Amino acid sequence: MVSVKNSVASVEPVYRFKHLLGIEGLMRTDIEKLLDLSDRYVKSNRLADKKHSTLRGRTLINLFFENSTRTSTSFELAGKRLGGDVINMSVGTSSIKKGETLIDTAMTLNAMHPDVLVVRHADSGSVHLLAEKVNCSVINAGDGSHEHPTQALLDALAIRRRINRKLDGLKVVICGDIAHSRVARSNILLLGKMGATVRVVGPPTLLPVGLEKFGVEVFHDMESGLKDADIIMMLRLQTERMTGNFVPSIREYYQLYGLDYNKLKFAKPNALIMHPGPMNRGVEIDSELADDIDRSLIREQVEMGVAVRMACLEALVSQQMISTKDH
């Protein structure tokens, strides 16, 4: 068993790829290795001394073209706790405001020899485009409505730690705005690979077509959708990605699809509630329920976020070292 402090020297590679662009393409074993490594960082993050040297001498650039609180902060913390140099760039301060294209920005940053780029962008596929143009590793921190792999990993970690077993056979229900959600797509892929049963519930206007092909059961009402659920993931209405009205009003949405104690009764008696944040209390979730520590995993999800991102950074950097050795 290698200790966390010098796991970079591990012979067995934690991760096989140069980038982490999505859950798609990962195998169950890839995911489990990342989760196992994350577990160790959860413990280390609860200590007074959280510092490691894994990323010493490495540069991490957080490139966020969309607003973010928890994701950008947790990547920043993850990079710093691993001993790397972390630069944060957001739209407001970057040359994008001055009309630079995505690829030009990427080439400019690439010329500065960063080791890892963490990128969030409003357009699906944009992070992949950028990854083709740079020499360093790229982590997708959310591209449009496509993928958000570290969120799916931290969700899986939060579930695994709480139920204290693997995810096989779990019934996970994802509720709400699936159409605009990258979290939903990454979670559907990850949970499927981990042997969980995935359902989605939402009004038809918020469910993309062809979901059944992803091995997902589709429901339009909470009562039948939540039946026998072990885990309920609530999603935010992504109004910033909507043109026109997909649902008539907030009050109707809350009445039909907002999770409260009444609707929770349809699920298993000890079903757990998750939310990737930011939450809109009184829209998709009852305020009291969101704070119920017996039922809600929401705060744990944020804690897991830092650990998972540390694990991902370590995994990419150690993969870089192995591939450099190979050449």
Place this chain on the structure above:
Amino acid sequence: MSKKIYKNARLLDPGSKLDVLGSVLIESGVIVDVGPGVFVDAMQDDIEVIDCSGVCLCPGLIDMRVATGEPGNEHLETFDSVSNSAAAGGITSIICLPNTEPAIDDVALLEFVERRGAEVDLINVRSYAAATKGTLGLEMSEVGLLYQAGALGFTDGHKAIHDAMLMRRLLSYTTVFNTMVIQHPEMVDLVGEGVMSEGTVATELGLNGIPPEAEVMLIERDLRLVEMTGGKYHVSRVSTAASVDAISRAKSRGLPVSCDTTPHYFTLNEEAVRGYRTFAKVSPPLRSEDDRQAIVDGISSGVIDAVVSDHSPRDQDSKRLPFGQASFGVVGLETLLPVTLEKVHEKSISILDALAPLTCNPAKLLGLKEGRLQKTYPANFVLFDLDRPFVIDGDTFLSKCKNSPFNGKKVSASVIKTIRAGNIVFDINNSSID
């Protein structure tokens, strides 16, 4: 409440294809027995016997398209006047359009309509809700909350839902509630400044035409969206042969589609506009003779599910105007049954085919337990005489408005009595008409 028996009537129940001499026994507002062999011991039971010799008895009419004036236009029609007018026409249930002021796009307004109807308590008054907020065609209304509050369907009434994306979302969103979206079939861009159907009559009269294609084009667009979403879709007032054909094909492909028409589309054609008669100005406009014939055939074949009055009260100020400036719309509650039965007299539609679109068909579309002569059904029915001619006279209408295109027309059948929940709500013998 004691029992009543309506005896020796020609029972007409299109829902069970029943056409037989017999009786209807009712108690506490409900039908307890019906048929040729209803036996009661009049000596033992306390039963009131009503002899209906020579008269037809069919389920009370369900008019699934009525505009009222409440709230906002009480000078045109109130729930009091509309209920009396409907009862006089043999109608025991109306479903109101949401084009009021304000529009019925909120649960409180829907409850107002049902409460006002219940206060008058002459017929059953229900309502659709606006498909879009304020019927402005911009944003979906609160479909879920309105459905839970009792809205029987979603429509912008006499305005077409124009935006294809919005229509797609409506059809998609409503699938959750098993309710229907009701469309006014006119592509507004093609209607333009048109006031009557495009063709030689319009050209002769120098009036702007509305091409008949404007109707079928919107229907065909919507049918694609129905196929995409699985939403239930109802076209209200088809007036062209092409529309009937499009809906017929959609039905044969199993799409959840239905439609209705009104007596003026199978009784009148564009010639009725001659003389710039604003009482013949309707939307969609009166069409060609071929189209009129296709509507008759559509009723006989069952492609057209329902016949509605499309009752649209208009005052003199909005009709005594140059044709181009006059409002669209006619009143129709009191002429719905007699004018429809003219087709039976002409032998162009059989009596059960003529009555089904007025009774069991709308009940089925709307999910109402009405419109049938069956045990346990509410005792809503109409007695009419197929051979009691009269001349339609708008001045005798109980509706507040008199804008009928059938004014002066001689018809053969008369409504004798209307019974709703066992109570007589109209009786020709107590009416000033006779």
